[in-house]
Amino acid sequence: MNILIVGAGAIGCTFGSHLQHSGAKVSLVCRSNYQVVKESGIKLETVNWGNYTFIPDNVFKSTHEVTGKYDHVVVSTKAIPQVNLVELLKPVIAENTMIHLIQNGIGIENDLAAQYPNNPIVSCIAYIACHQKEPGYIVATSHVTYFTLGLFKLNDVDNEKLQKFIDHGRIGKLALNRDDCIQRSRWKKLIWNASFNPLSIVAGNKTSKEILDDEDLHSLVRTLMTEVVTTANHFFEEKIPLEAVDENISNTLKIGHYKPSMLLDWENGNPIEIDAILRNPILVAKEHGVDMPNLNVIYRLLKAKLKDQQ
Numbered sequence: 001m002n003i004l005i006v007g008a009g010a011i012g013c014t015f016g017s018h019l020q021h022s023g024a025k026v027s028l029v030c031r032s033n034y035q036v037v038k039e040s041g042i043k044l045e046t047v048n049w050g051n052y053t054f055i056p057d058n059v060f061k062s063t064h065e066v067t068g069k070y071d072h073v074v075v076s077t078k079a080i081p082q083v084n085l086v087e088l089l090k091p092v093i094a095e096n097t098m099i100h101l102i103q104n105g106i107g108i109e110n111d112l113a114a115q116y117p118n119n120p121i122v123s124c125i126a127y128i129a130c131h132q133k134e135p136g137y138i139v140a141t142s143h144v145t146y147f148t149l150g151l152f153k154l155n156d157v158d159n160e161k162l163q164k165f166i167d168h169g170r171i172g173k174l175a176l177n178r179d180d181c182i183q184r185s186r187w188k189k190l191i192w193n194a195s196f197n198p199l200s201i202v203a204g205n206k207t208s209k210e211i212l213d214d215e216d217l218h219s220l221v222r223t224l225m226t227e228v229v230t231t232a233n234h235f236f237e238e239k240i241p242l243e244a245v246d247e248n249i250s251n252t253l254k255i256g257h258y259k260p261s262m263l264l265d266w267e268n269g270n271p272i273e274i275d276a277i278l279r280n281p282i283l284v285a286k287e288h289g290v291d292m293p294n295l296n297v298i299y300r301l302l303k304a305k306l307k308d309q310q
């Protein structure tokens with residue numbers, strides 16, 4: 001199996017390293033870490049799998065320089081408007097390429113699905129807390145690590161191809177789940193991302209523990225989480241239980257002082273995933289006639305912060 005990862009950051013390299021371990025040929029399209037990865041691969045320091053070095057089969061500087069044919073293209077860039085996936089992927093998508101999107105948020109598949117209506121798109125959600133501490137050096141701090149994959153549009157032929165990919169990934173140490181109602185899973189993941197991510201910035205660069213230790217912020221996190229659950233329950237037949245809020249809180253307590261990825265990007269002056277994580281869910285809810293007043297407030301506050309930063 002030939003796999004190309006576009007977006008060789010924390011998630012892409014962790015995911016890719018496991019697929020290679022299971023026997024696939026895994027190539028990377030790197031950007032700012034190109035030189036170091038080309039010279040010495042990626043060092044990973046992980047709670048679950050120990051420390052190891054991942055040497056990709058090929059390292060490319062851009063999608064235009066990619067050589068070879070790939071059955072699977074895995075996209076693990078941030079979901080931000082600055083990354084135009086349709087343009088970025090043009091040189092590497094062939095007739096039967098399966099495109100996997102490992103990103104947080106809602107509505108992340110739409111542009112690609114419109115541009116490549118005949119290519120299967122796999123929507124993938126990652127539960128793993130990892131970050132690239134320095135170029136080519138990734139740290140994964142969470143004991144809970146799994147990926148949930150599902151087809152954006154269900155059909156039998158693609159089902160089989162996805163199942164082969166999942167079976168392959170499972171040969172190694174990767175925990176891969178399959179979900180045929182992947183949008184519901186996306187909303188489930190949003191419970192955490194739409195609450196901790198924006199609050200960590202708006203509340204003044206706070207870690208998850210600092211948020212939970214503060215009575216007012218703790219209560220606000222719960223309010224945002226509850227709104228995501230009750231909103232999602234308007235769209236999906238299988239309801240998300242409200243206990244998901246407590247579960248998210250107790251799991252977060254286990255990871256101590258965790259900086260949400262949005263806060264890390266904010267601190268580093270990088271673009272943040274405000275559209276995928278806040279704007280799009282609010283718009284989708286609206287299309288279904290549902291208001292998300294609390295998410296709207298935090299979205300506008302975050303937008304105001306972004307304007308201040310510019």
Ligand SMILES: NC(=O)C1=CN([C@@H]2O[C@H](COP(=O)(O)OP(=O)(O)OC[C@H]3O[C@@H](n4cnc5c(N)ncnc54)[C@H](OP(=O)(O)O)[C@@H]3O)[C@@H](O)[C@H]2O)C=CC1
Pocket residue numbers: 006007008009010011012029030031032033076077078079083088102103104125126127128129130131132261273
């Ligand atoms: N990290 C985590 O624990 C989790 C992350 N996620 C989600 O997964 C997705 C990926 O996150 P993460 O891995 O942390 O992000 P990173 O910022 O670590 O990685 C993104 C990578 O994409 C690269 N990139 C961006 N634009 C381009 C481009 N035009 N061409 C080539 N490469 C490009 C970046 O390069 P450069 O460094 O040069 O910018 C970077 O290496 C996000 O949607 C995130 O929300 C979900 C769950 C957990």
Ligand SMILES: CC(C)(CO)C(=O)C(=O)O
Pocket residue numbers: 104126127128129130192193259260261262
């Ligand atoms: C909740 C977590 C840590 C993933 O498991 C995450 O998605 C993030 O940091 O954005």
